[in-house]
Amino acid sequence: MTPVAVYVHTPFCPSKCGYCDFNSYAMSGDVVDRTVAAMLEEIERSPWKGRPAKTVFFGGGTPTFLSESQICGLLEAVLEAHPPVEACEITSEANPGTVDMPKFAAMRAAGFNRISLGAQSFDSGDLMRLGRVHDADHIARAVGSARAAGFENLNLDLMFGLPGQSMRGWRRNLATALALRPDHLSLYGLTIEPNTRYYRLHLRGMLDLPDDDLVVEMYDEACSQCAAAGLEQYEISNFGRECQHNLCYWRGEEYLAYGPGAVGCFVDGEVRQRYTNMKHPERYVEAVESGGSLWCDSEVVDTPTHEFEKLMLGLRLNAGVSADVAHDAAGRAKMVASGWLEEVPGLLRLTPEGRHWCSTVTSELAPG
Numbered sequence: 032m033t034p035v036a037v038y039v040h041t042p043f044c045p046s047k048c049g050y051c052d053f054n055s056y057a058m059s060g061d062v063v064d065r066t067v068a069a070m071l072e073e074i075e076r077s078p079w080k081g082r083p084a085k086t087v088f089f090g091g092g093t094p095t096f097l098s099e100s101q102i103c104g105l106l107e108a109v110l111e112a113h114p115p116v117e118a119c120e121i122t123s124e125a126n127p128g129t130v131d132m133p134k135f136a137a138m139r140a141a142g143f144n145r146i147s148l149g150a151q152s153f154d155s156g157d158l159m160r161l162g163r164v165h166d167a168d169h170i171a172r173a174v175g176s177a178r179a180a181g182f183e184n185l186n187l188d189l190m191f192g193l194p195g196q197s198m199r200g201w202r203r204n205l206a207t208a209l210a211l212r213p214d215h216l217s218l219y220g221l222t223i224e225p226n227t228r229y230y231r232l233h234l235r236g237m238l239d240l241p242d243d244d245l246v247v248e249m250y251d252e253a254c255s256q257c258a259a260a261g262l263e264q265y266e267i268s269n270f271g272r273e274c275q276h277n278l279c280y281w282r283g284e285e286y287l288a289y290g291p292g293a294v295g296c297f298v299d300g301e302v303r304q305r306y307t308n309m310k311h312p313e314r315y316v317e318a319v320e321s322g323g324s325l326w327c328d329s330e331v332v333d334t335p336t337h338e339f340e341k342l343m344l345g346l347r348l349n350a351g352v353s354a355d356v357a358h359d360a361a362g363r364a365k366m367v368a369s370g371w372l373e374e375v376p377g378l379l380r381l382t383p384e385g386r387h388w389c390s391t392v393t394s395e396l397a398p399g
């Protein structure tokens with residue numbers, strides 16, 4: 032059986048951040064215990080049991096909001112259902128306010144070998160406005176604890192384009208993050224999503240957002256600082272030691288998914304199918320307990336859609352996307368002439384300037 036990427040969604044957080052539109056809930060107590068029990072049941076009943084894991088990724092939500100025994104028990108179940116290949120990358124996202132040395136040590140012993148810390152900023156004003164539960168000291172302590180627990184592969188997430196953020200503040204954030212010597216840095220420009228507190232504040236004109244030119248400069252500054260620190264860019268927003276799990280998404284491969292709101296995509300014969308599990312923990316638990324379908328949504332991904340997604344996601348990679356992926360020849364010539372796209376034998380890839388315009392290039396290349 033072909034090894035596959037496995038994603039586990041844990042939907043709980045200590046509180047809801049103002050900008051967050053992920054499937055996450057500020058819930059605790061009994062519902063968490065029942066959800067974890069249901070997730071164990073879902074994994075136990077998985078139709079893909081026995082298929083080896085090439086990567087495992089616990090995301091959320093905040094996986095480290097779970098107790099040591101809950102998160103380690105879930106990993107044990109995943110690895111039993113999906114025996115890991117050699118050197119399988121096993122990541123957990125972690126919120127610096129929800130971890131300590133004993134928890135990291137237990138996670139390392141259970142088999143996790145990569146930690147992705149949601150730092151977001153080292154500025155206490157930014158962190159407060161974002162609604163994060165941690166402060167800057169928590170981040171440095173979490174990095175120290177993770178290293179002491181034996182994690183040799185560590186990512187920091189940082190956000191830019193935040194309300195009130197200046198270039199000076201962003202430079203300071205980058206320098207502080209890089210001084211902690213992460214193996215990988217992920218950068219996220221703030222986007223204002225519907226159904227968030229930030230969206231409502233934005234509608235009322237209450238978010239002091241940096242203008243687009245400054246946001247572009249912040250991105251360029253990050254690319255320069257990462258390069259100077261030896262973290263090589265390999266994807267539009269990612270630098271350093273490649274995340275094997277996320278590479279599976281960008282390459283348009285299959286991924287299995289467990290937990291409330293988890294999205295998976297698998298190939299059955301000639302058919303590629305994407306599914307989404309019930310999102311709300313209570314609905315998910317009910318579905319597991321009733322023995323019915325856990326999916327709230329599913330679609331067959333036809334070949335044109337799959338080709339488009341491969342183009343859109345593959346272009347994000349510095350390595351580029353195979354020139355065999357269906358694309359519009361006139362759009363390709365136009366983008367090459369604009370200096371945003373380059374052709375290397377067998378590949379199409381964005382130029383550094385083109386990385387600012389990835390969605391425009393994708394639209395121009397999209398067939399039909």
Ligand code: SF4
Nearest residue numbers: 044047048051055092
């Ligand atoms: S910690 Fe992450 S998932 Fe949880 S509310 Fe904040 S942004 Fe959303």
